[in-house]
Amino acid sequence: MPVTPTLEADVLRRQDPELADVLLGELDRQSTTLQLIAAENFTSPAVLAALGSPLANKYAEGYPGARHHGGCELVDVAERLAVDRAKALFGAEHANVQSHSGSSAVLAAYAALLRPGDTVLAMGLPYGGHLTHGSPANFSGRWFDFVGYGVDAESGLIDYEQVRALARAHRPKAIVCGSISYPRHIDYAAFREIADEAGAYLIADAAHPMGLVAGGAAPSPVPYADVVCATTHKVLRGPRGGMLLCGSELAQRLDRAVFPFTQGGAQMHTIAAKAVAFGEASTPAFSAYAHQVVANARVLAAALEGQGLTITTGGTDTHMLTADPAPLGVEGRTARGRLAAAGLVLDTCALPHGDARGLRIGTAAVTTQGMGEAEMVRIAVLFANVLRDGAEARTAREEVRELTGRFPPYPG
The missing domain is CATH 3.40.640.10 (Type I PLP-dependent aspartate aminotransferase-like (Major domain))
Incomplete structure (x- = not known):
């Protein structure tokens, strides 16, 4: 079905260009940054069509x-x-x-x-x-x-x-x-x-x-x-x-x-x-997707641990992982801000013990975009570079744009 967020916004532009700019701006944000919030994903065009019905x-x-x-x-x-x-x-x-x-x-x-x-x-x-x-x-x-x-x-x-x-x-x-x-x-x-x-x-x-x-x-x-x-x-x-x-x-x-x-x-x-x-x-394609989400999360957890972050519970069984960035010299809220400047969008979370905040990272959305284990390793490197040196955010931002350009959430 040829219904996309862009087409819906084009219809709105004729009626309410001010709000259409907001919708198109959000589509651009989602399409040019990495959505690593564990609670978010990209719906299919068919789901969006039903929502706008x-x-x-x-x-x-x-x-x-x-x-x-x-x-x-x-x-x-x-x-x-x-x-x-x-x-x-x-x-x-x-x-x-x-x-x-x-x-x-x-x-x-x-x-x-x-x-x-x-x-x-x-x-x-x-x-x-x-x-x-x-x-x-x-x-x-x-x-x-x-x-x-x-x-x-x-x-x-x-x-x-x-x-x-x-x-x-x-x-x-x-x-x-x-x-x-x-x-x-x-x-x-x-x-x-x-x-x-x-x-x-x-x-x-x-x-x-x-x-x-x-x-x-x-x-x-x-x-x-x-x-x-x-x-x-x-x-x-x-x-x-x-x-x-x-x-x-x-x-x-x-x-x-x-x-x-x-x-x-x-x-x-x-x-x-x-x-x-x-x-x-209910389809085999979704089952393959769900298993890839977990595989990506496990690879990302291992890669981040290899870069020096502490991964709580030592890994993950699911679509999410939680990490303590303190070994890289930064606490959770500061880490989230640095990563956001680089186009890596995620949340902070409570760590099991102590008052410090950690990072909660999810792989559902990036897996929907078609990313796999190789991309998870690359994302881990971007993480570590930015957390070690906030000045690396600009370089990392360009790499994120390149990555999302190859794996757009809504192709075409």
Whole structure:
């Protein structure tokens, strides 16, 4: 389909040239810098076409066959497609595809299973827990009593015996497994065992690894968790949004927690784009992509370690890695600024111990562009050169332009 971000902006230019310049400028930024943010990716033109479709006009409160507005016959088809494709892709009995974001999905999971004041055990924020895992600035920390678990001081890996001890001591109503910066596979079976012993629900916040799960490159939480919360962007390469998976016994509670309890009308253009992404993720090409994402992350981790950075947990199993740039004489926030000046766009993150910030690096987007192991080694060299000497940013910026010119996110 000949729909590209450029063509959409050209249509907008005639109506609103000021905003069109913003869109085209962002396309240029994405196309000439390296997107190494672990939570970002490039959608396909087909996903973008669905997002910009007439379904954006439709108000559709409720669920297929039970809407509060007329004229929903065709959007019902779109949502059923998204639900059926999600269930088939992840082997789930029930899927809800209406959540507007990953945080909205987590909110709905809590609303379905918990009451204000309940105790919840989740990864502590200093170790990579999400804001919805008990931050006092978030609804989760205000409404529930969160207890945080951490990681082993030496290995940086989840200490499952600590999780078990905390569950025994606090008897939480729910246990949350998932992280925004944990680069290793999570042992969902171990969490299920701990949750059963404590009489707790198990909620898997799988926003980051779910695309890898779809491609067979990571273990699935679906057989173990009572509810799986996820996003549809990141490695899954769909539109920005959320989804929920569960067994049939919790389906009605979860649906009601999404609508009408926490959200209003479904965003039907986004749901259609989710259906497109689920269809794309069911192909052999996507499976090959997901495995390449992991291969690239492992090569990048090893190459960065070879350049002198400290890689937490000693490597990665996923699309992301976390690194401490301190051995090169720079702390995380300064490192992010230097790298941004060179066209290397990424985030900082908490390191397992201490107050210093590290770097969180993802390979999903650059792999979508077609980059492989050789490019990961080259990126690692650019990293080290810039971190050792900020004056190298200009030279590195030209190399980044050359690299993105050979691997454009939207060819043509």
